[in-house]
Amino acid sequence: MAVLVYLEAEDSKLKKSAAELASFASALANGEKVYALTVNAANATECGAFGVDEVHVLETTEQLLSAAQTAQLIAEASKEVGAKTVVIGSSADAKYFGALVAAQLEAAYIPNVVGLPETQDGTQLFKRSVFTNKGFAFTKATTDTVVVGLAKNAFGSTPNEKPIQVVTKAATLADTTVTSEGAEKASGKATIADADIVVSAGRGLKGPENWGMVEELADVLGAATACSKPVSDMGWRPHGEHVGQTGKPVATNLYIAIGISGAIQHLAGINASKVKVVINNDPEAPFFKAADYGIVGDAFEVVPKLIEKLKDFKAQNA
Amino acid sequence: MKILVCISAVPDTTSKINFTANDTEFDTQGVQFVINPNDEFGLTRAIWFQEKQGAEVHIATVGTATVEPIMRKALAIGADKGFRIDAVPSDGFFVATQLSSLIQREQYDVVICGRESIDYNGAMVGGLIAQQCKYAFINTCVKLEIEGTVAKAVREIDGGNERLSSKLPLVIGAQKGLVEESDLKIPNMRGIMMARQKTIEVLPAENIEARTTDVRFERPAAKGEVTLIEPNDLDTLIDLLHKEAKVL
Ligand SMILES: Cc1cc2nc3c(=O)[nH]c(=O)nc-3n(C[C@H](O)[C@H](O)[C@H](O)COP(=O)(O)OP(=O)(O)OC[C@H]3O[C@@H](n4cnc5c(N)ncnc54)[C@H](O)[C@@H]3O)c2cc1C
Numbered sequence: 001m002a003v004l005v006y007l008e009a010e011d012s013k014l015k016k017s018a019a020e021l022a023s024f025a026s027a028l029a030n031g032e033k034v035y036a037l038t039v040n041a042a043n044a045t046e047c048g049a050f051g052v053d054e055v056h057v058l059e060t061t062e063q064l065l066s067a068a069q070t071a072q073l074i075a076e077a078s079k080e081v082g083a084k085t086v087v088i089g090s091s092a093d094a095k096y097f098g099a100l101v102a103a104q105l106e107a108a109y110i111p112n113v114v115g116l117p118e119t120q121d122g123t124q125l126f127k128r129s130v131f132t133n134k135g136f137a138f139t140k141a142t143t144d145t146v147v148v149g150l151a152k153n154a155f156g157s158t159p160n161e162k163p164i165q166v167v168t169k170a171a172t173l174a175d176t177t178v179t180s181e182g183a184e185k186a187s188g189k190a191t192i193a194d195a196d197i198v199v200s201a202g203r204g205l206k207g208p209e210n211w212g213m214v215e216e217l218a219d220v221l222g223a224a225t226a227c228s229k230p231v232s233d234m235g236w237r238p239h240g241e242h243v244g245q246t247g248k249p250v251a252t253n254l255y256i257a258i259g260i261s262g263a264i265q266h267l268a269g270i271n272a273s274k275v276k277v278v279i280n281n282d283p284e285a286p287f288f289k290a291a292d293y294g295i296v297g298d299a300f301e302v303v304p305k306l307i308e309k310l311k312d313f314k315a316q317n318a
Numbered sequence: 319m320k321i322l323v324c325i326s327a328v329p330d331t332t333s334k335i336n337f338t339a340n341d342t343e344f345d346t347q348g349v350q351f352v353i354n355p356n357d358e359f360g361l362t363r364a365i366w367f368q369e370k371q372g373a374e375v376h377i378a379t380v381g382t383a384t385v386e387p388i389m390r391k392a393l394a395i396g397a398d399k400g401f402r403i404d405a406v407p408s409d410g411f412f413v414a415t416q417l418s419s420l421i422q423r424e425q426y427d428v429v430i431c432g433r434e435s436i437d438y439n440g441a442m443v444g445g446l447i448a449q450q451c452k453y454a455f456i457n458t459c460v461k462l463e464i465e466g467t468v469a470k471a472v473r474e475i476d477g478g479n480e481r482l483s484s485k486l487p488l489v490i491g492a493q494k495g496l497v498e499e500s501d502l503k504i505p506n507m508r509g510i511m512m513a514r515q516k517t518i519e520v521l522p523a524e525n526i527e528a529r530t531t532d533v534r535f536e537r538p539a540a541k542g543e544v545t546l547i548e549p550n551d552l553d554t555l556i557d558l559l560h561k562e563a564k565v566l
């Protein structure tokens with residue numbers, strides 16, 4: 001059965017997640033045709049390098065589509081190409097339009113999927129994370145059509161160059177009751193959702209005035225900054241940086257935790273990250289049990305030194 | 319203004335998660351259930367509308383009688399009335415469809431769900447309700463003001479915020495930020511006493527087929543030992559991150 005994958009674009013370019021999503025869709029299609037859908041992406045053909053056969057590029061002068069409008073475009077496209085499996089990502093936007101797409105297609109919605117399904121008695125069982133990464137469920141759909149939400153950084157990207165067909169057309173947008181009045185984004189800064197590396201700090205840093213070194217470390221690494229819940233509750237850092245079970249989920253390649261104790265709610269939200277480094281002056285801090293690499297030491301001594309060493313490393317490996 | 323807050327009862331955030339019956343069921347033994355944290359932010363905002371703008375606030379939960387203590391807590395926080403739809407919440411579609419029937423009957427102006435429940439993390443009930451009831455929908459909502467039939471809201475996006483406006487009726491997905499942590503309502507003695515007098519109406523569930531089935535569960539693989547590095551040997555750390563972990 002054909003698979004349709006929706007690739008989000010930003011500033012007229014496919015987002016970084018496109019490679020992973022296209023690779024997953026193509027593996028899922030298992031030889032059947034892979035369609036991609038994207039809105040206003042000038043570099044749409046690039047997904048051909050990850051197994052997409054045909055990409056539909058919808059064009060609109062509208063800057064910020066509502067989730068309902070995006071959902072409608074995805075639902076219409078999947079009907080048009082006869083896809084019974086629709087693959088979406090797990091960005092904030094995907095978590096917004098995902099349910100709307102499923103409802104419009106009368107499909108099952110299986111989010112937070114961490115890999116290819118296994119087949120049991122002819123039906124596909126998707127492994128997805130539940131209980132905020134404290135467990136996994138193997139879930140099957142009881143409907144013909146299924147919307148699969150791929151968890152970030154769960155599958156990786158596998159180059160699979162194919163000659164790609166491009167279909168460009170104008171997007172027909174539905175009326176929307178929710179209208180955007182503009183978005184504010186920190187420009188030129190890596191976001192927790194997209195960064196390969198996240199540098200996170202906790203109450204061990206004593207106060208907001210000490211975040212300079214956290215930001216500098218993040219700068220050197222091209223990383224996003226994050227924090228523990230009490231740090232955002234006390235207003236040391238903005239809410240958008242709070243990660244964990246009740247904050248943002250983190251699934252990066254490298255997570256560096258500085259002065260964070262490693263409470264169960266914090267760990268649940270970040271343990272989908274591949275490699276965890278912990279810097280804490282208390283050898284008994286629970287975070288060490290969840291870490292790959294640990295430094296027992298004073299953050300105020302270790303972090304500045306680490307910044308210098310990393311600058312040297314970057315200079316040598318540039 | 320009539321507001322419905324959809325309350326999901328979930329394991330307390332400190333719970334260890336285990337599975338039983340050959341890994342086909344979540345093991346509730348020793349697990350303490352609480353109001354889903356995202357729903358708690360939504361409920362507190364609803365009570366603000368009740369206090370400041372005279373809103374009537376109802377709560378609804380799809381669940382068996384075991385969820386009633388959680389519902390009583392929500393009533394003690396200040397909700398006026400509860401509905402319990404009597405069924406095991408088998409999946410997000412099942413839950414949403416049950417709630418949609420109630421919403422269409424009661425004609426709520428605003429329906430507040432959580433961004434996601436922290437048990438099955440579906441992040442879908444709010445969106446499904448919106449689509450089924452033809453209500454507007456705003457997810458990851460961190461600010462909500464209502465004047466007349468118009469809502470002004472802010473939602474969190476990756477790396478920032480988006481300002482939105484919408485006509486009612488509206489469904490939102492609530493989360494931290496909608497109210498400050500320090501403003502979260504905690505039931506006081508008077509609230510607890512009053513909650514005893516409030517109604518929880520039990521409604522029979524409609525016969526709806528779930529769209530997904532969890533066939534079995536698995537716990538995450540055990541974590542290997544941490545590699546400790548001396549604070550004065552950061553070259554080794556960088557070397558390991560570069561060559562062994564391949565993340566630099
Ligand atoms: C319902 C609920 C939900 C929650 N959700 C979340 C969530 O989503 N995310 C989250 O993060 N928390 C969450 N929490 C809070 C969580 O339980 C912890 O309280 C919190 O994570 C602790 O933050 P922390 O590690 O920054 O601070 P602390 O626990 O105070 O730890 C500070 C650490 O810094 C170390 N330290 C001190 N000085 C130094 C130094 N000079 N150098 C190096 N290390 C130093 C200490 O040894 C200590 O380990 C939640 C709690 C509840 C009840």
Ligand SMILES: Nc1ncnc2c1ncn2[C@@H]1O[C@H](COP(=O)(O)O)[C@@H](O)[C@H]1O
Nearest residue numbers: 324379380431432434435440441442443
């Ligand atoms: N059994 C339930 N009863 C009432 N509301 C629910 C139930 N399950 C989920 N919800 C609501 O839907 C939101 C999102 O849940 P979910 O889609 O399961 O992540 C929750 O935060 C609740 O507001």
